[in-house]
Amino acid sequence: MIYVHVPFCRRRCNYCAFNSTVGDETQRAAYVDALITEINLRGDNSSVETIYFGGGTPTTLTLNQLARIVNAIGNGFDIDAGAEITIEANPGTVDADYLRGLRSLGFNRLSLGVQTFDDALLKFLGRIHSSRAAIETVELAKKFFGNVSVDLMYGLPNQTLNGVRRDVTQVGGLDVEHVSIYGLEVEVGTKFFALNAAGQLPLPDDDICADMYDFITLELPALGFRRYEISNFARGNFVSRHNIGYWTGKRYFGFGAGAHGFDGALRTSNVRGVDEYISRVSAGMSVAQVEEVVDKRAAMEEFCFLGLRMVDGISARTFAKIFGTEIFAVFGDVIEHNRRRGLLNVVGDRISLTNRGMSLGNVVFADFLL
Ligand code: SF4
Structure with a gap:
């Protein structure tokens, strides 16, 4: 991308x-x-x-x-x-x-x-x-x-x-x-x-x-x-x-002033100012700085709160495949808490926001930050 x-x-x-x-x-x-x-x-x-x-x-x-x-x-x-x-x-x-x-x-x-x-x-x-x-x-x-x-x-x-x-x-x-x-x-x-x-x-x-x-x-x-x-x-x-x-955690390149990128481990952003961007590139200097190191914990969080933005939600099987651990072992309490208050659906393999959860997405996502 x-x-x-x-x-x-x-x-x-x-x-x-x-x-x-x-x-x-x-x-x-x-x-x-x-x-x-x-x-x-x-x-x-x-x-x-x-x-x-x-x-x-x-x-x-x-x-x-x-x-x-x-x-x-x-x-x-x-x-x-x-x-x-x-x-x-x-x-x-x-x-x-x-x-x-x-x-x-x-x-x-x-x-x-x-x-x-x-x-x-x-x-x-x-x-x-x-x-x-x-x-x-x-x-x-x-x-x-x-x-x-x-x-x-x-x-x-x-x-x-x-x-x-x-x-x-x-x-x-x-x-x-x-x-x-x-x-x-x-x-x-x-x-x-x-x-x-x-x-x-x-x-x-x-x-x-x-x-x-x-x-x-x-x-x-x-x-x-x-x-x-x-x-x-x-x-x-x-x-x-x-x-x-x-939303599914793909890697992407971001080119241009202020553009963000993700290589699977690092989230980066380019300098924001247009003139600074131009002068740094012209001088052969780097324009990117690291914003975040996405370690396993951050990757698990992102998998959930980015994936839950989509109506189809996230797959427990995919989580286990990527991270080698069950999603309920890591986020079981969070999932159950939000299910009980009517913000999450858990049906078979899939966990997704309810209609109400869609309008209160940020409340749910915050819960997924470990
Ligand atoms: S100035 Fe207007 S058109 Fe340009 S990026 Fe901002 S909102 Fe969009």
Whole structure:
């Protein structure tokens, strides 16, 4: 698995805490050169089943820049013929020629940051697109991509339950394969954080947010999107193979500023600053630092709390096979405690969150930290 981070956006959204910046053409060109150098240095010809270009907004790069990055990956790795290759894009920023170009570079999955179809809300969020642009971009994207995902947000300032209903109904009417949902988090350092501190961010209260969440998670399945993870829904088999890789503990390379990687034993992260990343790569210095050594205990914990994110949950047999010990010998008390309070199901070999457990996932996951 490979993740490529492209940190550039046309404008920064008011809630954004991602590693993103507006940048300019010179910085983008230098960044692409650095990214290619990093890929060239670290490529090990290993086989790759999924590639994900995230950001930021990767489609702020030109097709030529993306082609150079894709070529570098092709030279350094063995990309599976059936690999899932995703790129994130924002509505209103891609036209037919650009989408056709993405397909010809090998991208076969498009993830669109729609967030909501409410124009006033989009403006408040600082997004650059309108509801109309979102719908038109989805329709255009479907002419080129057979696998399109949209992101939806809830718990937004001034958002109502009726507004969420309208958004979900709108998504149901679109020919998309996948939906990811996100509850707004007001993060330190964002414009929303400052507004909130000044008492000027009219957020819906917790009960309304819970109602929004319940509505979305009940309604999307009714519209044909099977829930396969706490926040992810797919029509047919169009699950995100890349994200499933994260939840099942696969190894991955992360290229670019702030990108994370996991080699099976170490979790690493690259320096976050774009200019620092560029200058370190140009000077031949390392950009990665070790975040965590994943020893056996940490690996057992991760197996549980990452795997339990998925509706199918985790397999006791697989745990025993990987770790040479029974899951109930290590986590028996935790599993029984959460089963008794209605948050976990234990059926045969499988342990999974109940519906209630899905909405209280973090409470359950915390219990799995030994
Ligand atoms: S488009 Fe996404 S990454 Fe870019 S500023 Fe907005 S929220 Fe952040």
